[in-house]
Amino acid sequence: MDSISTFEIWQVFFTRLWPVWLSLAITFFAAYQWKAKLGVIGRIFDSPIGLVGLFIVLFWVFAAIFADAIALFDSLEQSGLYRRKPPGTVNSATGLPYIFGTDTLGRDLFSRMIYGSQIVLLIAPAASLVAYVVGITLGLPAGYIGGKFDTVLSFLANLVLAFPVILLFYLLVAPGIRETILPNIMAGVFFVFPIIFALMIVFSRFGERREVLIPSTIIILIIGAWLYSGLVFNADPLGIVAIDPNELNIFAAVVFTTSPGVFRIVRGLTMDIRTRDYVAAAVTRGESPLFVMIWEILPNARGPLIVDSCLRIGYVTILLGTLGFFGLGMEPESPDWGSMINQTRSYIRLVPTIVLPPTLALASFVLGLNLLADGLREQSLKD
Amino acid sequence: MSETILKIKDLSISLPKNADRKYAVENVNLDVSKGEILCIVGESGSGKSVMTSAILNDVPDTLKITTGNVEFAGKDILKLTQLELNELRGARISMIYQEPMAALNPSIRVGKQVDEVFALHRPEIKPQERKEETLKILKQMKLPNPERIYSSYAHQVSGGQCQRIVIAMALACNPDILIADEPTTALDVTTQAEILRLISDLKEVYKNTIIFITHDFGVVTDIADRVVVMCQGKIIEEGLKENVLMTPKEPYTKLLVDAMPLLETTREPDKNREDSPSVKVDKLHKIYKTRNGQVHALNDAEFVLRSGETLGVVGESGSGKSTLAKTLIRLEEPTSGAVTISQEDFLSLSGSDLISSRKKIQMIFQDPFGSLNPSQTVGFMLMRGLELQGIDKIKAKERALELLKQVGLGEQAFKRKPRNFSGGQRQRIGIARALSMGPDVIVADECVSALDLSVQKQVLLLLNELQSTYKMAIIFITHDLRVAAQVSDYITVMEKGKMVEFGTANDVFNNPQHDYTKRLLEAAPGKNWHPPRLTPEEASKIAKSLEVSS
C-alpha cells in the first residue's frame, strides 16, 4: 500500500483546512476593526490568553460549518481493505490519503473528526442554552423572592447535583429508556422553559400596555407550540423541525444534569445583586418583582454568566464525550468524538495514533473554551 | 523653627496607561519638621494617600515612582534595601489608615498581632515578656480590660477599639514619625473625637511627628500645626494652620474652605403652620429577630413634617436612622406604627394601591456608584418612572430632559450610562430619578456622605433649590451635624433607635436638651472655626476657572 510522508500529511491537513483559515482571518480582522463597538467581547483583544482561546473555538466552529468541503471521505464510509491503517496510507481507488489513518471499520479518522465537530457544536451550545434558560427562569425567582419556592428548588437542585453523574446517565440514556416516553416527558418539561422565559420578558416590560402585550403573547405561544410539537413530539405540521429520538434523549439528559448548576449560580448572583441600591430604587418606584428580576438584576449578572457559559459549554462537551465513552451516546456509526474514543481505544497497542484525532480534537475544543472564559473573566473584572 | 525630619524632593509617581491623568503625584516637594502635626488636605484623587505611601516605599504595584527622593535620617528611603526598609517600617516610621477592622488579621488574636511588632523590632524583649509589653501599651491606649482584648479577635471588638489597637501597634516602638491616613473617617463622630484626643495626648508622651491626612477641615482646625493642600497630585498651598484656613491664598483652597459645612444653622421654619402635613409618623417601631434574641432597631419614632420643610435626622451607626428610612418607604415593613403621607395611610396599602401610592415618597441613596443600574441609560431610568405614572412616551421624554436640566446636567446625559459620570453627577441623576415620580416626600439617606466637599456643597445647594421649586418635604439623614445644619428646618437626634431630641435646628444647636446631643455637638470637629466665606457668585467663578467638575 502506498503512503505519504509525515511532512505531506501535514501539508494536506493545512491545505484542506483552507476555508477555516480564511474565515478565521476575516473574522479576526473584522472584529479588530470594530473592537470598540463590541464591548466586553471586543476587549478580548487585550488578553492574549483569551485570543488563543477564541482562535481555537472559532477554528472548530468553522471546521463544523465547512466540514463537507474539508473532509476527504464520507464519515460513514467503511472499507474492508483499509482497516486500522496508520496515518498517511493512501486509498489506491480514489488516490486520497487517510491522513490520520483509519479505524477498525476502515473509516477515515480525519474526516470523522471533522464531521464530529458538527455534532459537538450543535448539541453542546444548544443544550447549554436550554440549561441556561431553565436555570435563569428558576434561579431568578428563587434568589429574589426566596421563601418556600427557593427551599424546594434548592433541595431539588442539590438532589440532582448529589447524584453520581454516570449513574444518572446510565439510567436516563440507557437503550431501554428510549422505548418509554420518559425522554419525551423530560424534553417536554425542559422545552417549556424557553416559552415561559420569553413570556416573562414580555410581561415584565409591557405589563401595563395591553396593545403590545397581547399580540406578543400570541406570537410567542404560536412559535413556541410549533417548535415544541416538532422537537418533543416529532409532530411538526410543517415538517421542518424534527430531531432524532436518540439525540433528543441525550439532549434531555444533558440539560437535566446541567441545569442545577446554572440554577445555583443564577440564584447566588441574584441574592447578591438584590441588595444593591438600584434594585431598592426600582422597588420604591413601584416596579413589579418580575420587572426587577428581568430588567434590573439579570442584565447585571451578564458578566459572570457569560464567563460561566463558556466553561459550561466545555463541561457539556466533556459530558457528551463521557456519554460516548461509555457507549451511551449517539449510534455507533456516528462520528461523535466520545464514541470514537471509546471504539478506538482497544487498538492503542496496534496503532497508537488511532485514538489521537478524537482525543486531541475534544481536548483542544474544551481548552479553547476554558482559555476564552479566562480571558473574558480578566476583561470583565476591569469593567 | 525646629529641624526637618523628613524631606520629600521632586517626587513624581506615574499612573497606569488608561488613567485620566499622567501622574498620581507630580513634582512634590515637602519638608516635615520634627515634632509638628502636619495635616495634608485634599479631595479624592488628589494624590495624598499615594504620596504618603511613598514615604514608606509602599506604593501600589500599578503605580511607578518615576523621580524624586524621600530623605530621612540621612538616607533616601526609596533607595533602601528590602532589609533596611523592613527595619525602618513600624520602628521609625509607622502608618495607620482608614478601616481599622480591616487592618487587623481576622484569624489571629489581636494581642498576638501587637506582640509581633516587638518581635520584629525589639529583640531585647524576651518572648515571654512581650505579652506584658503589649498589655502595657493597650492600657496606654485607654482600652478597657486589656487582658480580654488581648485574646480577642478583630470582629469581637468595636471599631473605635480596633483603631486604638492599630495605633498601639504603630506606636509600640516609639517611631519618629506616625503617618495617619484618614484614620477617623470611618468612625462615628464621638469615637472620632476620642481618637483624635488620644493621638494628641500620646504625642505629648512620645513626642513624635505626625503626618495626618484628612478631607475634613474641621479636624484640621482642631489638631494641626501646619497644613498642606493638595489637588490633582500637586501641592497647591502650604503654611501654618491659621494662615491657610483664615486667609487662603489660592483659589482652590478658598473653594475648599468655603465648601466646609459649619456648625451654624441656616434655616428657620414657620412654627405656626396649620396646613396638613406631608408626612406624619406615629409610634413607628421596627424589631429585628436575631439568633440571640431581638434588636429594637427603631423605637417609637414620631414626627410631623410639612411641605417645603426639611427634617435632619442625625445619628451615629446603630442609631436607627437607616431603619427609619427603610421603614418609612416600606423597603422593610415596620413592626408597628403608622405613616401618613399626604393624608393617606401609607402602611395599610397593598397590591396595586401600594404601587400607585409609592410615587409619593421617593428615596435618594448614599452610594453614587451603587445606586444607579450600570446597564441602563440615564434616559431609561428617568422615563421608566414617568411611564409608570401613565405619561405617554413623548411627554415623558420632554419631562426627562427638563429634569436633567434642572439638576444641572445637559441633554447628552440622556443616552449615556452611569459609568460615564462622576460621583457628584451620579447623585444628581439620583435626584432627578427621585423627582421623576413627582413625590411629596423625599428621603435622602446620607446622600452626600460619599462625595467630596466641594461637590457636596453643590449637591446640597441643588437640593435646597429644588425644594423651593417643588415644595416637597425632605427627610435628610446624615451622621454629620454640620451637614444637617446646611439644609434642615427641624432636627432630630437618634440614639439606639430612639429619637432623643427633636426641635427646630436653632433650638437643637443652641439649646440642646439631651446629653447625647450635647456630646455630639461637643465632638463636632472645627466648632470654633469661623473661616471666610465666599458668595455663591465668587464660588462658581472660581469653580469654573479651575474646571472643577461636580
Place this chain on the structure above:
Amino acid sequence: MLFFIFKRIFVLFLTIICLSFIVFTLVTIEPNLKKLALNQANMRMEEEAVQSWLEKNGYKRPLLVQYGEWLGNAVTGDFGYSTHFRKPVNEVIWPKLGHTGILMFWVLILTIPIALLIGVLSGMREGTKTDRTLSVFSIITTSVPQYVSGILFTILLSSWLGLFKGVAKAGNITFENFALPVLTIVMYDIGYIARMTRASMVEVMGSQYIRTARLKGMPFMAVVLKHALRNALIAPFTVIMLQFPWLLTGVVIVEKLFNYKGFGFLLVSAADQNDIDVTLACGVVAVVLVLTTQLISDIGYAFLNPRIRFS
C-alpha cells in the same frame, strides 16, 4: 451549631430516600426488567416466559411495595442480592469500595499538596511569570477530561516508553499498576483546586491586614506564611471537600479505562447489567459520600473562620 448539623443530617436522609426511590423507579421500568429477565434466565425467551419469570421473582408487585421492601432491608444493612455476581451485595460492594479507597488515598495525597502549592505560589505574586505559567498549566489540566488524559498517558508512558502498565489489577498495589490511574485523576483535579487556591490567595494578598503586616516591617515570606496562608486556605478547604462528586465521576471513568475493578467499575457494570440491588446500593453509597463531604465542608468552613466560630 448542633441544630445546624441535625438539620443537615435530616436533609441527607431525605435526599437518600428521594434518590433511591428515583433510581429504583428508573431501574425497574419495563424494558430494563425485560433485559434482566432475558439475562438471568434464557436469552431467547418468549414474551410470556419473560412475564412469568418476572412474576415469579416478585418484579410484578406494586412499585411502592418493592421499594418499601428494599428500603426496609437497606436500613438494617442488608442491601440485597446481586444478580450479576450471584452473591449478597454486601460481599461485593465493600471490598470494591476498599480498592477504590486505596486509589483515592494516593490521589488525594498527591493532589492536595501539589494543587495548594501551585495555587499559593501563583497567587502570592499575582501577574508575574510564575503566576501566568502556573495559571495556564492549571487551565490546560482542567480542559483535559480523564478519558482523554488517561489515553494520552497510556500511549505516552505505556506504549511508547513502556514504563507503566496500561491496565491496572486491583488488589495488586504496585507502582506500575497504580501510576497511570492515579496520575490521570490527579492531573484533572489539580487544575481546579489550584485555580481556586490562587484566587483566594490573590484576594487575601490584596487585603488591608496584609498591608498592615508589611508596614510593620515584616519580611515578605513571613507575611505570607504567618498572615496570608491561614486566611487564604479556608476557601480551598471547602473547595476540596466539594470536589468529591467530580472525583467520583473521575474515578468511574478511570476505573473503566484501566479496567481497575473498584467501586466505579462496579457501579457501571451493575447499571449496564441492570443488577438492581447493586445499582441501588452503589447509588446510595455514592450519595452518602457526597453529602457527607458537603457537610464536612460546611462545618469545616464555620470552624476555620474565626468570624463564624466566635460570634
